[in-house]
Every structure is written in C-alpha cells, then in structure tokens.
Amino acid sequence: MKNIYKKAVCLLALGLTLASCENYLDDIPKGSKTPTTLADFEAFLRDEYTNQRVDVLPALHVLNDQFVNAATLSSNRLYNANYMWDENANRIELKPSDEGTYYGGYQGISTFNLIIENALTATKATEQEQRVVWAQAKLLRAMNYFNLVNFYADTYVASIASTKLSVPLITSANINAPSKQVTIQELYDFILNDIKDALPYLPKVSQTALHPNLGAGYAFNARVNLQMNNYTEALKNADLALAENNKLYDWIGYYNANKAVIDVPNSYTTTPSPMGFNYVENYTFRHGSSSNLGAEFDIPVERAQRFETGDARFISRWKIRTVGAETSYRRTLTGAFNFGGITTVEVYLIKAECLARAGQIADALTVLNTVRKTRILPASYQDISTTDKTTALNAIYRTKNNELIMTLIPYADARRLNAEGVYKVSFTKVVGGKTYTLSSDSHLWTSPFPQGAINNPGNGTITQNVDK
Template sequence: MKNLYKNILCVLALGLTVASCENYLDDAPKGSKIPTTLADFEAFIRNEYTNQMVNVEQAINLLNDRYQIPSDLSYNRLTNANYFWDETADRIDLNRADETTYYGQYAGISSFNLLIANVLTTTEATEDQKRIVWAEAKILRAMSYFNLVNFYADTYVASTASTKLAVPLITSADINAPSKQVTIQEMYDFILKDVNEAIPYLPKVSQTALHPNLGAGYAFSARVYLQMNNYTEALKYADLALAENNKLYDWTAFYNENKTFLETPNNYTLLATPMGYDYVENYTYRHGAYNYLRAEYDITVDRSQRFETGDARFLSRWKIRTVGTETYYRRLLSGMFNFGGITTVEVYLIKAECLVRAGQTSEGLAVLNTVRKTRILPESYQDIATADKTTAMNAILKTKNNELIFGLIPFADARRLNAEGVYKVSFSKVKDGQTYSLSSDSHMWTMPFPQGATKNPGNGTITQNVAK
C-alpha cells in the first residue's frame, strides 16, 4: 500500500514542503493517483514507515536508557549533550538537522488531517465504514500531538498550562494552511476533543494492529488524563480499556522455552521478538526509531541494574558483553517492536498508580503484582506488599519504566513527576572517573525545536520553549 500511494503523499510538516503540490487533491501528475475511495484514503493508516513511526531518540538518550558507543557520542554533539547531561551545551545550536521526531510526527498529522477532512465523502463504502476510518485518524492525530507536546513543550501543570506555549497546531492537509503555536492547555483540549469525538465510532476489533480500536481509544484517554494529573478520569478510562483487552504476555514462559539458547555463553544470535504486530498486549501498534526489521537498542550496565532480579523480560532481551574496554548489555531480540503505540501493561500500571494515589494502596499493588507474575521468574517472585504509599509508588514507577523502555512514556512520566515534586526523577553516573548528574528541575527535560522548524515555520511562527 505504501508504494501505491507514495506519489500522492505531499507532506506539510510546518516547513517541510513538496514543490509540485498545491494541496493533496490537486490534479495528479501522470503516473499518480488521486484518492477517491475509502480504501484509497485508509491506505494512509497502513503507511506505517512514515505515518506510524514515533522517534523519541533524544529522550531515550537523556534517560540513558540505551548504550551509546563512544564513536557515536563523539560524532553526534546533540546526542553527547543529552547523554552526559551537559547543561552548558546550546542544544538549539546543536539541533541543526531536520529532526525525525518533529517532522515525522507532523508528516503523520498531515496525513491524518487529510483523512479527517475527506473520508466522510469518499466512495465505495458505507457510512459506518467511513466513520470508523475518520475516528481512527482522529485517534492517531491526537496521539501524534501528544508525542509532540510532551517532547518540545513543558509538561502539563494546570496552573501554568494556559500561559505556556506548546507546539504548532495545524488541522488542514493543505500546503499553505496556517498554523498557530497554541498553549499547552489548548493543545490538551484539542487532543481530548479528538478522542472524545472518535470513541463512539471506534470498532471493538481492529482491522490491523495499526488501526486503533475502542480499547486503544480508552487506553489513550487514560494516558492523557494521567499526564494531566487527573487520576479519577485516568482510572475510569484504564478500567474501560482493560474491559476491552486485559491480556498479558507470559515472559516467564518465553524465557523458559528459550533458556538454553539465552544462557549459552557468548551466544548473541538474535531471536524473533514476540512484541510485534500480533503481541497480545497491543491496543494499537506504532514503530519506534527502528522502523524496519531491526534489533532493539543495547543498554548500559547502570541501566540493567534497575531491573528486578529474575525479570524474565530483561533476561530474554539483553545479555552482558565486553568488547575491548566497553562492557554493556547486548540486545537479543529482532523484529518489530511496539515502542510508539499503546499496550495493556501500560494501562495496568496507570490503574495501579491511580489506585495508590486514591489511598487504595493494597488494591494498586494487587494490579502491579498481576503484571509482575508474568514477568518475574517463580524462584525470584514475591508479592510486593506494603502500606507505605511512597514504597508502593516507587515499585509501580520502576516497573513502568522497565516495561516501556525506549518509548516516550518514561520521559513523559519523569517530567510529570518532577513538576509534581513528590516522586522526583534525577540521575547520576560516573564515566571514566568523572561524575555526571541530571537534576529534576533541569531545563534539559524539554527538548528544543530543530532549527529547520524555527527558521522555516511554514504559514505561522514558532517560539522556542527552552533557552538552550
């Protein structure tokens, strides 16, 4: 499907233009096709390597969730600044490239805008079929805006959300459509409006893993409300999502099935990942930075120490390796990874956090332990049981960071928690005898817009949300 429609995909990404296009529906050049049927438009959702990719690589670097080889750190100065938490670095100056995070999300938004504007008047489909695709595009657009606002703007705080700027908002696929850099509150209002309008029309069963279903709509609502510190609504939608899909993958079984292979010394042959399109935990699937059949990231020794003893998911994904003077944990799985979508485990842990915050600590830990039983090997497993709210919250957040590694949510959660001020996130490490630190109130928790966007903002203006 991707190749069939690549000649009609003219992308506006607030400065990323295609010279031959006045708008998406102008006369097609020879050899191209103008979409008219619902199937023509629906193919944009299947264009997974453009519209369904969520690259948050610099957030992963800031969290030190991946191992970086020294040569890459020397070459990429922006990566080096984030990886070593260099608060003196001018990341605006270093971010000269047309960063994939920004342009990738706006490319998808432009396609989803196209669908929202046109699918209800397409041919060869029933009204119900048209409305489903319209609703799916609304959810995907809202998800993309959520990614942008939680990367390039400060985190949501109710008292300041109406005064701080977010990211440019554009709702048209026309090349010359105007944009406005709205406030954080306006962006969240827009996201929730899209979701609330879409939910009544979402199907219970997805056409493919790329198409959001009703469970995805509820799960994404829970994610948004949690980020807004609205724990009552987040819990409500988490329960609705889990009523649609509450399946958890048994990583202890996967590890035991592959134990001999995984424990063979110096064997780094890759296994096929179970976290692909048909992963039972998927609500909706979106790629991360690696968008083709690839292996996932390696991780540092420091990062490995944040996993629980006996974590079968960890033991199935990484193995320690030393090459020269460098020791790290080498990846063991290859294939597709749902780093940009939504899974049931995230919703379980949203529910657990909301219950603990509501004073239902034992109930929240019961939800957490439901997840852990499918992850921690029986010989290492013990229920986490405590009446202390802080201990319970730390256990939930630790599990969530490990489960959702390489996606946006650990970064978004850290920003949310730092703004709240109760469960602050900060880091410290020693490398080659030097100590590096990232404080919870560092400006580095907000990423700068790429220079290509600020210097060529399309039909609008863009103001940086961070000083450097």
C-alpha cells in the same frame, strides 16, 4: 503504498519542503492515483514506516535508555549533550533541521488530517465504515500531538498550562494550511476533543494492529488524563480499556521456551520478538525509534541494573557484552516491537498508580503484582507488600519504566513527576572517574525545536520553549 503516498499527498511538516509537491486535489501528476474511495484513505493508515512510526530517540538519550558508544558521542554533539547531561551545551545550535521526532510527527499529522478531511465523503463505503476510518485518524492524530507536546513543551501543569506555549497546531493537510503555536492547555483540550470524537466510532476489533480499536481509545484517554494528573478519569478509562483487553504476555513462558539459546554464555544468537503485530498486549501497534526496524537498542550497564532480579523480560532481551573498553547489554531479540503504540501493561500500571494515589494501596499492589507474576521468574518472585504510599508508588514506577523502556512513557512520566515535585526523578552516573548528574529541574527535560522549523515555520510562527 509508500509510492502512492508520496505521489498523491503533499506532506505538510513545518520546515519540510518538497520541490515537486502540489496539492493533490488541484493537479495530479501522470501515473498518480487520486484518493477518492474510503479504501484509498484507509490505506494511508497502513503506511507503517512513516505514519505509524514514533521516533523518541532524544528522550531515550536523556534517560540513558539507549547505549551510545564513545565514538558516536564524540562525533555527534547533540547526542553527547543529551546523553552526558551537558547543561552548558546549546542544543538549539546543535539541533539538525531534519530531526525525525519533529518532522516525522507532523508528517503523520498531515496524513491523518487528510483522512479526517475526506473520509466522511469518500466513495464506496457506508457511513459507518467512513466513521470508523475517520475516528481512527482522529485518535492517531491526537497520539502524535501528545508525543510532540511532551518533547517540545513543558509538561502539563494545570495552574500554568494556559500561559505557556506548546507546539504548532495544524488541522488541515493543505500545503498552505495555517498553523498556530497554541498554549499547552489548548493543545491538551484539542487532544481530549479528538478522543471524545473518536470513541463512539472505534470498533471493538479493528482491521489490523495498526488500526486503533475501542480499547486503544480508552487506553490513550487514560494516558492523557494521567499526564494531566486527573487520576479519577485516568482510572475510569483504564478500567474501560482493560474491559476490552486485559491480556498479559507470559514472559516466563517465553524465557523457558528459549532458555537453551538465551542462557548460552557469551553467545548473542537472537530469538524472535513476541512484541510484534500479534502481541496479545496490543491495543494498537506503532513502530518505535530504531532505524533498524528489525531490532531494538542496546542499553547501558547502569540502566540494566535497574531491572528486578529474575526479570524474564529483561533476561530474554539483553545480554552483557564487552567490546574493547566498552561494556553494554547487547540486544538479543529480532522482529517487530510495539514501542509507539499502546499495550495492556501500560494500562495496568496506570490503574495501579491511580489506585495508590487514592490511598487504595492494597488494591494498587494487587494490580502491580498481577503484572510482575508474568515477568519475574518464580525463583526470584515475591509479592510487593506495603502499606506505605510512597513505597508502593516507587515500586509501580520502577516496573513501569522497565516495562515501557524504549517508549516515550518513562520520559513523559519523569517530566510529570518532576513538575509535581513529590516523586522527583534524577540520575547520576560516573564515567571515566567523573560524575555526571541530570537534576529533576534541568532544562534538558524539554527538547528545543529543530533549527529548520524555527527558520522555516510554514504558515505561522514558532517560539522556542527553552533557552538552549
């Protein structure tokens, strides 16, 4: 599929040029196939390593969710700026022109635009079949734009969202398609409209895990509304999503089934990841940042310490290891990982936050503890019980950050909470006797556009959203 994709479609990504790229409708090279049937367009959704990959590596570095060793920090100045929270570094100068987060996001958008433009007139399909593929592409396009706006623009704040720029909006797959760097409000309105268009046609059960279903539509709607601090709509859509799928994976059972391997001291023999295409928590599956798609990342010791005692999910995934002068937690799962899609656990925790925000603390903790009972080993488990809103929300945030580590969500949540100013997120660490701090109002929470995008913005203009 990937070879057909490269021949048949010219990927439109700002600043990305392909020497032999032509409009597939105008001139098809010999040996290439012109997409005409619905099956042709639907197959683009299955190109999982490009269109279904969500690279959030810069966010993982800012959060220190991925361990980066000293040698890499020394050789990669951008990694060092993000990971060591260097406020003085000029990340604009350090930003490579081929940065995967930006170009990968727009590569997927170009493909989804192609499907949206052609699915409703594709051959060999009923109108209903056409609408399903069209709707799935609409939802995936909206997901890509959500990822991009939460990297390269300030987070959503209703009072100023109409005055601040976000990212370029492109709605056509044509290589000369115009782009406009719209406001944050305009982009969120566009995302919500794509969701609205998609929901009536998303199937309850989709063809594969890569194809969003109705539960994915509701779940993503909940995610977007939460980011906009619209807790009523977020809760409504979380409930609708959970009505489609409310399954939680039994991580305690996984640990017990594999403890003979997991508990061996100083052994890093791997066990299979349950978080692949058949993960019971999936609404829709998308790959994450790891360049080695058969494994996840190691994590720093400081990050490991933020997991609850007895967290079977953590114990099953990482084990402490020292190499030379450096100690980290080594990954011990191999296989596929749904770090770019949407899962039920995120929706449970969206629901828990919305209930707590509404003052329904007991109900919020019931939802939170429902998740924890499938994660925390019985010897360590205790219900979280409090009547204090702040205590409840902090417990929800801790669980959510741990559950969704290696995804965009902890980063997006931190930006949202920092903008709100009540439950601020900041970090401090000591390395080599020196203290490093990431403040809640640091400019490092917004990533600069790559130099290549600024220098070659396509059919439009781009203004940087940060000074450095």
